[in-house]
Amino acid sequence: MSSSRPIRVAFIAAECEPWAKTGGLADVVDALARALGQVGLGAACGLADLVDVYLPNYRGIQVPGAAQAVPLSVPDPLARSGTTALRLLISETHGYRLHLVDHPPAFDRDGLYGPPGDGDHPDNAWRFGLLCRAALEHLRTGGSTGAPPDLIHIHDWHTGPAALLRDSVYRADPAIGGAAMLLTVHNLAYHGWTPPERAPELGLSPRELAAVGATNGIDLLRAAVTRSDLVNTVSPGFAAEALTPEFGMGLDGDLRARGDRFFGILNGLDTELWDPATDDALPARYSRENRSGKGACRRALLGELGLDPSDARPVLSMIGRLDRQKGFDLLAAAAPALIAQGFRLAVLGSGSHEVVEPLRAVAQSPAGAGRIALVERFDRDLARRMYAGADGFLMPSRFEPCGTGQMVSLRYGTPPIVRATGGLRDTVIDVDRDPVAGTGFAFEGEDPKALVAACARFERHRSGDRAWDSLLDRGMAVDFDWRSASAPAYLEAYRRAIALRAA
Numbered sequence: 209m210s211s212s213r214p215i216r217v218a219f220i221a222a223e224c225e226p227w228a229k230t231g232g233l234a235d236v237v238d239a240l241a242r243a244l245g246q247v248g249l250g251a252a253c254g255l256a257d258l259v260d261v262y263l264p265n266y267r268g269i270q271v272p273g274a275a276q277a278v279p280l281s282v283p284d285p286l287a288r289s290g291t292t293a294l295r296l297l298i299s300e301t302h303g304y305r306l307h308l309v310d311h312p313p314a315f316d317r318d319g320l321y322g323p324p325g326d327g328d329h330p331d332n333a334w335r336f337g338l339l340c341r342a343a344l345e346h347l348r349t350g351g352s353t354g355a356p357p358d359l360i361h362i363h364d365w366h367t368g369p370a371a372l373l374r375d376s377v378y379r380a381d382p383a384i385g386g387a388a389m390l391l392t393v394h395n396l397a398y399h400g401w402t403p404p405e406r407a408p409e410l411g412l413s414p415r416e417l418a419a420v421g422a423t424n425g426i427d428l429l430r431a432a433v434t435r436s437d438l439v440n441t442v443s444p445g446f447a448a449e450a451l452t453p454e455f456g457m458g459l460d461g462d463l464r465a466r467g468d469r470f471f472g473i474l475n476g477l478d479t480e481l482w483d484p485a486t487d488d489a490l491p492a493r494y495s496r497e498n499r500s501g502k503g504a505c506r507r508a509l510l511g512e513l514g515l516d517p518s519d520a521r522p523v524l525s526m527i528g529r530l531d532r533q534k535g536f537d538l539l540a541a542a543a544p545a546l547i548a549q550g551f552r553l554a555v556l557g558s559g560s561h562e563v564v565e566p567l568r569a570v571a572q573s574p575a576g577a578g579r580i581a582l583v584e585r586f587d588r589d590l591a592r593r594m595y596a597g598a599d600g601f602l603m604p605s606r607f608e609p610c611g612t613g614q615m616v617s618l619r620y621g622t623p624p625i626v627r628a629t630g631g632l633r634d635t636v637i638d639v640d641r642d643p644v645a646g647t648g649f650a651f652e653g654e655d656p657k658a659l660v661a662a663c664a665r666f667e668r669h670r671s672g673d674r675a676w677d678s679l680l681d682r683g684m685a686v687d688f689d690w691r692s693a694s695a696p697a698y699l700e701a702y703r704r705a706i707a708l709r710a711a
């Protein structure tokens with residue numbers, strides 16, 4: 209395809225901020241869709257207009273007031289007649305065209321993927337199959353624009369059914385069978401394993417299931433990895449790690465087999481959404497040029513969390529899904545030593561409470577009282593106050609395809625202390641390794657002692673060092689704007705995928 213023809217892009221995703229979020233996937237889907245509209249608009253070779261985003265209409269979503277309800281009849285293996293009448297709620301909002309797939313039996317439930325704290329919904333293959341099916345059916349007939357998509361951008365295992373459907377039931381359909389597909393792997397740990405008895409719920413006939421090798425059950429992420437025209441993950445560092453058995457989560461062989469069709473594109477950050485100069489959740493606002501408001505944020509945060517606001521000793525915050533990936537256990541193991549060295553910890557997490565059990569035990573011990581604030585819920589505004597009000601930000605992730613927290617904390621003048629892995633290694637420069645360009649602190653390995661040592665280095669710099677201000681300044685100056693590098697890199701990848709599909 210000539211690079212001067214505009215291209216039409218549709219996203220299918222299970223999360224999109226601010227409607228549905230459990231993690232960074234939601235931030236990326238929202239911010240990238242918007243940034244592509246901005247970068248593409250006006251550019252001769254960019255996108256036609258806006259990205260079309262397809263998302264389930266989960267329970268509790270505030271449907272935009274101006275949304276238009278469009279009826280759609282979709283093949284559905286669980287419907288007695290074989291088709292289900294559902295609705296798309298379509299609105300132009302946040303810089304893209306949002307399509308909420310409205311089918312209450314599938315999506316009007318507690319929890320995006322399963323009942324809170326209780327595994328997965330057993331019929332997830334059906335639910336996310338239906339999401340993909342609705343998107344493909346709508347796109348097949350011209351979608352919201354009247355023209356079929358050039359490229360379908362799918363995200364994580366939830367949208368793996370789209371790859372299977374394209375290669376089976378839509379094979380001969382020029383609009384869908386001919387569309388290029390890019391898979392972005394945000395999280396390699398979740399595969400959407402679908403056992404054989406559930407596989408028919410994807411909407412493929414027994415023959416079609418056999419043809420795509422799904423007779424004995426199917427790993428939806430693997431299906432998308434092997435079938436998409438191009439596959440990327442969200443940092444070059446993690447793309448390299450994912451090829452190894454240590455980080456590949458059983459898919460390293462499939463990823464290696466894709467050769468140069470698998471690569472990394474570093475996520476950006478929505479720099480308008482994340483800006484301490486305009487952040488309404490903060491008690492005081494500040495900027496790179498004038499950081500004086502950060503002190504007020506610190507005092508207010510400590511007060512809010514029941515910690516002593518007048519205590520000058522270092523406060524480290526940590527925010528994340530309560531998932532083994534994020535290294536909460538590493539923090540729990542390091543916490544007694546950190547407390548003994550004078551640190552205080554502010555931790556905010558949502559998800560499975562067991563993950564945080566060991567940390568809760570330390571927080572509730574006599575030594576932890578007044579030193580560890582552990583808040584177990586999802587709280588957007590408190591998260592913002594924790595990015596702003598802490599002295600340092602912890603991200604001891606076991607693996608991290610990209611990570612958002614470290615980028616936010618850099619922008620909020622709160623130096624990150626990270627495990628050197630994946631996207632964290634790509635985005636945080638250790639100041640002891642590179643005193644001129646350094647923006648934070650990185651440690652290697654899984655030993656809690658390494659985390660404690662990194663925190664000790666943090667405190668040496670913070671308390672002793674006149675260069676501290678320049679460290680904060682450099683961190684706040686890093687340009688993570690989606691429009692600078694990431695969105696153009698996706699545009700490039702889309703063009704390549706389209707050319708590969710056409711060939």
Ligand code: GLC
Binds near residue numbers: 232236395608611631
């Ligand atoms: C997942 C990954 C995280 C990444 C995010 C968005 O949550 O674990 O590293 O930043 O997706 O791509």
